[in-house]
Amino acid sequence: MSTALATRPGTAIRPRYIPTVELDLLLRQWAIWQRAQGNGARTIHDRHNLVVRFAARTGADPVHASAQEIARGLDGPFSAGTKQTYYASLKSWFKWLQAMGLRTDNPCDLLPPPRTPRRRPKPVATGHLEALLNVRMHRRTRTMILLAAYQGLRVHEIAKIRGEDVDLVSQQLRVVGKGGLDSALPLHPIIAAEAASYPRRGFWFPTHVGNVQGSGRRRPDESLAAAPILGGSVSTIIGNAMRRAGIPGTPHSLRHWYGTELVRSGANLRVAQELLRHASLQTTAGYVQVADEETTAALLNLPRVGAVS
Template sequence: MFNAHTVIGAAEWEVWQYAQRLSTVTITERLRVLSQFLAETDVQPLHAQAVDIVRWLAGHDDDWSDSTSATYASYLSAWYKWLQIVDRRADNPMIKVGIPKVPEREPRPIADEDVPRLLATRMWGSTRVMILLALLAGLRAHEIAKVRGEDFDLTGRVLWVKGKGRKLKSVPLHPILIEVASQMPATGWWFEMRGHPSEHMHSKSVSDIVGRTMRRAGVRGTCHSLRHWYATTLLDNGNDLRVVQELLRHRSITSTQGYTRVPDQRRRDAIAGLTLVRGRRAA
């Protein structure tokens, strides 16, 4: 039976996205946003006009961040591009709406002194492993959730990670992670879903577990802040930005720059080195 709050065409779009090998998280979020648009505007996304979309986005100016608005607009853009591909719609209203530019964010790694404080906090052994994978391999929450024993090559001392775009890349193993891996299962998921041992934990569960531990330790930030610390520390240790890009597994070095923060002391030293009177070079 037809439900007035059912998004027309959503099921077909879901199948198409899976065929494109998009992640379940991405697909689920895109469909959720479409459903939210329908519920709040009472306009079928299939038939929505530019003015409907603009009014919906503007109606959330007070409760959505610029980043959230940009993300949701990009979801709608993907939806209308698909409708054009399958000849369900001739026009694309997002051309008139445009997609808000995602604001540049200053990297927010945890402080160096917070690392030992976090690791000294009482926690489950599995939580400690999650934190170490973020700090010493720079793994994202969804990558941590999918870690398996088979991903570790202890002979070659590398960890194979399937990151964004399902690309498989290797990360050199830190000695501490080699020791951790030798004590963890050699096969199967390291972080199983409770009650479903054949499935891995959800990425949100990883974020929540690590986040709660950080708050209990009095450390500000999120699970992703640990990856920011990894990147910033690599750069601060004198590694080339290109090397950091490879270790973060970024396609673009611009993305890497968004993860790394120049330490405050370096910035202060740079300013202190400015002089209004510069010596002449010898002839």
Template sequence: MSITNLRSVPTPTTALDDWKVWQHAQRLSHRTISERIRVISQLHNESGVQPVNAQAIDIVEWMAEHDEWSDSTAVTYASYLNAWFRWLQITDRRSDDPMVKVGTPRTPDREPRPIADSDVPKLLNARMWTKTRYMILLALLAGLRVHEIAKIRGEDFDHAAGLIWVRGKGRSVRSVPMHPVLREVASLMPETGWWFPMRGYPGEHTLSKSVSDIVGRTMRRAGVKGTPHALRHWYGSALHDDGHDIRVVQELMRHKSIASTQIYTKVSDQRRRDAIVGLDLMRGLRDVA
């Protein structure tokens, strides 16, 4: 083999397997672990620098090469790098943390982007497979994320209590009351096993990316703008716009922090207009009276 060919052979990323085992021991979700591993491997493959030995300048130059990343992606990847270098310090693999010099990208102000109310009937009236419709209804009426939809099972529906038990982020299991439409859907689906099994592998659930692709294609065909996650945004925004307390919405969206809920709960233009119209210059006199 020539020297050129030897250089083209990618070298393993040092300590990555140990970090993976450590994260599993911390009971982090498989999704979080796989994404962290992917990003650290990407840093190694694209920069040619072993992440164990990476310096601040290596990280800055690597991130600067990716203008296509959104602000939120840059923030997420920086958090993965922070976790990586903290672990290296904890396990005495290095004494410094280059992320101190790199700093943290500014977290962007995020606006909720629900699909329009008028787009909901448009989407539901579009031609689609029955199971695609059920995926969409789980997002619109229970606020499920695509990876939660992919893993939904018949056993997750407690018909007597009227609850859906959802396996969410970080291995959490939370309940959501069943909407009447979802009660009807659940009565038509198997009581046990995956609702959406992987094609050719009935013992495995479909991939979250498959759910995202299927729902996304259906939305585009129906002329509905937005991503599949915008259906969850609509769920949160509609609950809030119907006058439900933000704490109720937080519980129904299964958020640990109310700050996360506020990202999803868009205040409608009509409610904002009503608030302005209701401003009373004479309110001081009214209070005295």
């Protein structure tokens, strides 16, 4: 798979790599490998797209790319989190190519991982959440917002909620999260009340135009058209509602509110980690905002020692 460089005197043209049938075949084989490792459909889909975008952005051969070409791909107006995701996906791709004997090295090993600055929690203010819920909106928009705020669900998790996931007897909510992680969360009474407006079986937020990514949660006895909307659609719906109400932040800010209010209500950070379904306690700490009055109270509670008055 080679890239032809079209140039003329005095003009530098960035080469553009066009994915070939060979690359598509390799990506399909990589997807099988990832599924065998337990990676979720969303992770596989995103990694696939990142490899294709890397080739298109840099003009590099995605099988034989050099460390310098990867550095060029990372050199752009991306957020620190995006660069980290980009790097991790490419490193996984080249690691698979090594395992398949398609190259002898992993060029990402020559590049240090992109630096990730300390993330500050960005919860919506409780007053803003109240104002948002007081705005007139469609029932499903309100339910999506409540699932984010009172169950801490990510947008792609909200999209895949089914009636069967809500157990009103055991008061639990089943959630299929990142990497296909299957969790049972305590069901908040607000969400239990919302369930009365939705079918006991099937998706709460079905699509009518088809969704290949979401078809993994379709039951064997359901039609091919039975699939949830995309997580991106949920993000757009909630985001539009927030903008119309003049509420700052993003849909994910509702999940930050969930983590922050869990801790403020008395839950310790370890409990918050379980409810947020984070692998790392450090990640959970990045969701929990500490109020100024809490830091001041902690400071004033320090014991006065000796002659200190």
